[in-house]
Every structure is written in C-alpha cells, then in structure tokens.
Amino acid sequence: MGEPQLSEISVAGRQGIRYPEPDVPRFDLPAEFQRDELPLPEISELDVIRHYTRLSQLNYSIDTGYYPLGSCTMKYNPKINEDVARLPGFAFSHPLQPVETVQGNLALMFTLQEWLKEIGGFAGVTLQPAAGAHGELTGVLIIRAYHQARGDDQRNKILIPDSAHGTNPATSAMSGMRVVEIKSDERGNIDLETLRAECDQSLAGLMLTNPNTLGLFDEHVEEVIRLVHAAGGLVYGDGANMNALLGIVRPGDLGIDVLHYNLHKTFSTPHGGGGPGSGPVGVAKHLVDFLPSPIVGILEEGDDDIPPLYGLISPSKSIGRMKAFHGHFGMMVRAFTYIAMHGPDGLRKIAEHAVLNANYLLALLKDTYYLPYDRVCMHEFVLEGRWADAPDIHALDIAKRLMDYKFHPPTNYFPLIVHEALMIEPTETESKETLDSFADALIKIAGEAHTTPELLKEAPHITPVGRLDEVKAAKELVLCCGVSAEDQI
Numbered sequence: 001m002g003e004p005q006l007s008e009i010s011v012a013g014r015q016g017i018r019y020p021e022p023d024v025p026r027f028d029l030p031a032e033f034q035r036d037e038l039p040l041p042e043i044s045e046l047d048v049i050r051h052y053t054r055l056s057q058l059n060y061s062i063d064t065g066y067y068p069l070g071s072c073t074m075k076y077n078p079k080i081n082e083d084v085a086r087l088p089g090f091a092f093s094h095p096l097q098p099v100e101t102v103q104g105n106l107a108l109m110f111t112l113q114e115w116l117k118e119i120g121g122f123a124g125v126t127l128q129p130a131a132g133a134h135g136e137l138t139g140v141l142i143i144r145a146y147h148q149a150r151g152d153d154q155r156n157k158i159l160i161p162d163s164a165h166g167t168n169p170a171t172s173a174m175s176g177m178r179v180v181e182i183k184s185d186e187r188g189n190i191d192l193e194t195l196r197a198e199c200d201q202s203l204a205g206l207m208l209t210n211p212n213t214l215g216l217f218d219e220h221v222e223e224v225i226r227l228v229h230a231a232g233g234l235v236y237g238d239g240a241n242m243n244a245l246l247g248i249v250r251p252g253d254l255g256i257d258v259l260h261y262n263l264h265k266t267f268s269t270p271h272g273g274g275g276p277g278s279g280p281v282g283v284a285k286h287l288v289d290f291l292p293s294p295i296v297g298i299l300e301e302g303d304d305d306i307p308p309l310y311g312l313i314s315p316s317k318s319i320g321r322m323k324a325f326h327g328h329f330g331m332m333v334r335a336f337t338y339i340a341m342h343g344p345d346g347l348r349k350i351a352e353h354a355v356l357n358a359n360y361l362l363a364l365l366k367d368t369y370y371l372p373y374d375r376v377c378m379h380e381f382v383l384e385g386r387w388a389d390a391p392d393i394h395a396l397d398i399a400k401r402l403m404d405y406k407f408h409p410p411t412n413y414f415p416l417i418v419h420e421a422l423m424i425e426p427t428e429t430e431s432k433e434t435l436d437s438f439a440d441a442l443i444k445i446a447g448e449a450h451t452t453p454e455l456l457k458e459a460p461h462i463t464p465v466g467r468l469d470e471v472k473a474a475k476e477l478v479l480c481c482g483v484s485a486e487d488q489i
Helices: 045-056 079-085 103-120 132-149 168-174 192-198 221-230 285-290 329-365 395-404 432-451 453-457 470-475
Strands: 124-126 157-161 178-182 203-209 234-239 258-261 281-283 295-300 309-313 381-384 421-424
Touching: 079 329, 103 124, 103 258, 103 281, 103 295, 103 309, 103 329, 124 285, 124 295, 132 168, 132 203, 132 234, 132 258, 132 281, 132 285, 157 168, 157 192, 168 178, 168 203, 178 192, 192 221, 203 221, 221 234, 281 285, 329 381, 329 421, 329 432, 395 421, 395 432, 395 453, 432 453
Parallel strands: 157 178, 157 203, 203 234, 234 258
Antiparallel strands: 124 281, 258 281, 295 309, 381 421
C-alpha cells in the first residue's frame, strides 16, 4: 500500500521518547530473562507521527465519506456525544463502586431506560445487552422463560420471515428453539397463509423485522401479530430499523411483546472497530419480571430538595445476567446525549428525513436498476445489481467500482430473497448534494457495465489495496503480527 513498516524506517540510535529517571532502586534482571537483542524500531517522534497520520488517511470513515450500507445505519455521530462521554465523572467511574458514589451514572441509566420505554411503547427496559444480536438472544431467552413459567414446555418453535435480519435464525437456534422460515408475498409482506399454517400449539414466537430488510413496512403487521397471539405465541421485534419509526410508530403499541434497540444504528453511538455496541431490550408488562438482572431502579424516593437514591434491582423471574457488569456505559452516555439534544420533535424529524432521503434516492435509481418490490420504502431499499444484457456483471462488481468514485459500497447479497442485492440506506444525515453525487455514480457505473464491463470486473483501481481473493482471505487467515511479505495474503 505504499507506506513502509516501522521496522523499515528504523535508524539505530534514533529516539522518539525520553524515559524519566527511575524513582525506585535499580535491579538487574536475572540472566534467564535477558536477551541479546530487542528488535524494536528506533524512530524519531516526528517520523512516528507522520507514519501513523498517513496510515489514518487511508481509512474510510463516516467523518470523511458517505456510507450507503443498508441495514447498518452508518449515520454521523455528533461530536457532542464524545464530549459528554469523556467527562471525568463518566469516563473514570467503575461499575464496582458503591452505588452512593455513582448516583449520576445510575440516574443517567435510569433516565435512558425511561426514555427507551417511552420511545418504544414498553413497560420495562434492560441496558445490559452488548449489541443487537446479543439483544436478540436476550429477547428470545425471555420468550422461552415466559412459556416455561406457564408450563408451556412444548412451545419450542420460532417463526422467522425470509425478509428478517440474518442473525435471527442463529439467535433462535442458540436459545434451543426450532426455526421455521416464513416466506414473503409478492409485495414483500409476510405471507399470511404460510403464517396461519404454522400457528399451532408448538409456537413460541415470531421474530419480526419491521420495516423489514427490503426496507418495507409490513402492510399486514397488525394481523400478523394477532395471529401469533391467538396461537399463544409472543412477537419479538427486531428494532434495528427503528431509525425509520422514531416518533411515528411505537412497536409496543402494535402489540410487539419484546424488542431490541441498536444504540449505534438509531441513537448515533459509534460502530467503531466492531464494538463496543449496545442493544437494549424493551418488553411489555407481562415480561417485565423476566428481564436480565440487574436493572437500575429507585431505591428511595426523593423530593424537591433531595434527589432519589438509585440502585440496582433484580426482577423476580429474571433470566439472569447477560453481561458482565451492567452493559457498555459509554454507549449509554452517547445515546442519552443524542436523545436529549433532539427531544421528541427532533427524533421524529430524524425518521421523517431518513424516509424522505431513501425515497428520493430510490426515485433517482429505479429507472436504471431493477426494483423487485416497487413500493414506497422506509429508511432503505433493495435494488438488483444485474442486467439481462450485461450478464457478466454482478452486484460485487458494482460495489467494487463504486470505490473508484470514492464511495463506500452498499450492502451486497442481502437479503437473500433478492438476486444480486444492493441494499442502500442513505440515513437522515446526508445532504441532497451527497445523494445526487452517489446516484450519479451508480448511474454512470450502470452505463459502464454495458459499454466497458472490464472497468467493473477489475475494480477498484484507485484504492491502496485492489480486489482481494475473498475466498482465500476467508480460508487462509493471517492473524498474527510481523509476518513476512511472502506469507501475507
């Protein structure tokens, strides 16, 4: 990629730091712990700074470019979130401190619980889960515990639409449930006849993604929930797409029993390096006693002069702890800040603008790319990245070529019910100018697919690393540092 390794720019005798004189007596290491050579780079501070600055400039980030990743909601994270999370009282606290010394932290967690209850229309919330999939697991375990507490041990079947998020089947299987897929109808809704056929005495619940991964709000959602409830099952809501619903629809009001939120997707906490994330779970009244332990509650009521005493409480039928300590507190602080800054009206505008941006971008592209479900979308939509008169071009080729136009690719090949899927989500934070530029790039790429397909097949052309052999990269991982060039992929 052009940037040398530190070992390659090392010069003997150069020093970038100065160690202070030790304030303890010197002691010679035993001979068995000594070595003749310590191969560490010797570099000036300036060269180190320039090296890592150049490497950082190779990164693609939300601060430098647009992410159209469908189902990921890569929206801008306001910097005030980071400022608040770095306040010493938050950043330097520890979960093992006595509760009386962290009342501010607990007050924030309690308030965030209450806000998420209100936003989702639920009676209780846990902040423990560390990510969306972890929230899914928590929700399904709550469903299982609910049925077991009622003596309904035969209820071991979870229904999952083919338009649901891809983690749902794994979550159900890990919970000891039997997974049954429910197909979509011609409009991208849950097929009601297929659903009715599976609503029997073995039904534990349905995992519903709404809006689904096609970016569509299910037109029969109330009937879907009614059918599941009539059969004695519960409805789990995948809240990853709450960015489209804020202030407009509360899942709990629709009859959804349990739902996870993704703080990174909806409430602008960072995805950063795969985590830490946060996937709080909200539940209806009949499931509150099954929430993970502990949750933040009020131990002693306050008054006008004295604030309440907050502490940790355990629900009576809790499924137990889902995470060491109490969840990822830093993510809670960021989400709290985001909600506080926007308020109720601002949260609704987020959803309105997310839906508007998605439909605007869809209108620009649907005459060039095939739209398998031609409906008004919510916050995202799915196109097909293929043409009958360009048979050698695939969604992957389009995605790689987008990098040459300095855009991050959209989500590829998901959902599986769309061939050569390009799943696109603009989010509410992108401007009309950015969306116009992105659409223009995709339209130009469509033209290239028909006139100069080799441009797409060989893309990307301008990135530090070209197109990798993805099968080789997946099967022959390099998971250690300091490997030789010939050993690298």
